[in-house]
Amino acid sequence: MTDAPIDLRSDTVTRPTPAMRRAMADAEVGDDVFGEDPETNALEREVADLLGHEAGLFTPTGSMANQLGLRLHVAPGEELLADVRAHVVRAELGAAAVFSGITTRTWPSERGRLVAAAVAEVAEPNAGAYSVSTTAIAIENTHNFGGGTVQPVDEVHAVQAFAREHGIAVHLDGARLWNAHVASGIALRDLAAGFDTVSVCLSKGLGAPVGSVLVGSREHVAAARTWRKRYGGGMRQTGFLAAAGRYALRHHVDRLAEDHTNARVLASALDLDPATVDTNIVFAEVTDPAAFVAAAAERDVRVMQLGPRHVRLVTHLDVSAEQAARAAEVLAALPR
């Protein structure tokens, strides 16, 4: 293992640990479309409880969880607002438009950091018969393309209050809500409060091979369950996957603090302000990202180019403190 490349491209590259594999192999399973898979039912219950919502729905991907949530809130031709670099806007390939007829506008941000006034500035609820009305707002916590940014609680609350006042739904893309929880010390249920729907990923820093969960009210989750089947996402013996997620919830949440420490080690090696690294994602500006990626790969460190000027480094379960230190040494020596 010591000679394997250190893979910092994404926290999705993790492989199930031996103990997680045992939990998967031992899972009691049934047909989940019939509602008879015990592990999946337990996972949906546990995540809903953790996040303080009524019900949960297991989905194959975070994109599907987000898209199921959004379509519950926005009718065809109505408008979703999101950050200019939001995953739902940039990385889900137009799914909201393709599947749900949703139009989207964005608000600008620094590092994806939420500023309620910027959202209120672009929102247009009840726009009348000849303009598009805003009916949902999506917030991302932590913010991926913003660099793992943890959203300020006061700004989240201000957006929620604004939305409530105007009858606008609010969806939380919480793919990495676990990281926000560990970095801030704020309880998961507090981070998930005040949202109509919340999606969380099990296959990022938590290290499960597959899966996300959408939570919300019983009614919303029942409707999402129907749409999941319509999208072809009704799966059968999902307990093997749910067992990995349940194992991850018990064993891989608190350890995210190690990923955050490792990310700061990488950041300081690249002369970045560690204060700009909230969690497990580091964005570094370099003059030639493709050359940087290639030079790092030659030295067995894999990083990802994002955009014309940046590379992204992500720490995760399969990067130890020793490997992070070694990667930091390699990357510090490369021309930037």
Ligand SMILES: *Cc1c(COP(=O)(O)O)cnc(C)c1O
């Ligand atoms: C990874 C991610 C998702 C979901 O991605 P899938 O690859 O579809 O599971 C959603 N939102 C954010 C912010 C993400 O980083």
